[in-house]
Amino acid sequence: MADRTPIISCRNVTKRFGEQVVLHNFNLDIYPGETMVIMGGSGSGKSTCLRLMIGSLRPEEGEIWMFGQNLTSLDEREMNEARKKFGILFQSGALFNSMTVAENVALPLEEHTDLDPEIIDIQVKIKLELVGLREAAEKLPGMLSGGMKKRAGLARALALDPRILFYDEPSAGLDPVTSAQIDQLIMNMSRHLGVTSIVVTHEMDSAFTIADRMAMLDKGRILKVESREWYERLRDMPKDRAGDLTTDEQLIRQFLRGEAEGPFTNRKDGQGLATALFGSDSTTRAR
Ligand SMILES: Nc1ncnc2c1ncn2[C@@H]1O[C@H](COP(=O)(O)OP(=O)(O)O)[C@@H](O)[C@H]1O
Ligand SMILES: [Mg+2]
16 A cells, blocks of 8 residues: 555544443554455444444544544534545445435435536446446335345445445345355445445455455454454464464454354353354344
8 A cells, every 4th residue: 555644543532322431442544445344243333433433423532534634523514525525335225215226326416516417317327337236227225135225325325436435234134145246346346446445344254355454343442453364364373373362362363263162252241252243132042
């Protein structure tokens, strides 16, 4: 990466909900063009981290910089201006069901630009082409498969040619083949459009496919921000050498390998791997 000025910089950020500290004093720099995967178990704070970076939540402490602007100091109007520079793909695709796919994709262009309808039409076609949905332009979201909804959501997120794309669990609820297709699409966006991607996921196959760098979150703490290769080495390290690892590294290794036994499971707080992976409501499921 030639440009080492971060496009996003989280500095000493702490987020609380009431008494609960959901993210503890974390630092995270994201560089132009890279794909950063934020992973961690359910409830570890991944979505909160994302919502802080898109300015839909404000931290109690610390600063979040994007494009050299301190998001935490912007008023609502300035924040709306900043929002035009990034796209977000939410879990469901968050489409309007009464509007066609093309109308959904046109919406940000109609709201935020003064472009003529013919130009908007062309833009919409280009975006749908990018995600392989040209033929679905006139369909209603209700007629689409899960994967197609995600594609449509992505086309809409691309409408204003953002430099940054945020994805929250992009492959959640998709079958393995569709989920692999979404991974390819995410990679195409960064390769062909040069966008910076921040992807939140707990699916390790997907994480290792798309990431340049990875950040492991555990209970609101970022344990490590390292290259994908670093994480691959940790995952593939033989068990007889794993004893030399720090507790955090052992914990990450267990998470990456999806193993039932290890520091993740043997924690004093009584929460096991099931809780870490599926959330605190899952004890019955895991039994
Ligand atoms: N709006 C909110 N109000 C109160 N607590 C919240 C809110 N959003 C998230 N939390 C809590 O913050 C923690 C982290 O949640 P979240 O960021 O959604 O985790 P993840 O996306 O990793 O599953 C959880 O304990 C969750 O219950
Ligand atoms: Mg989440």
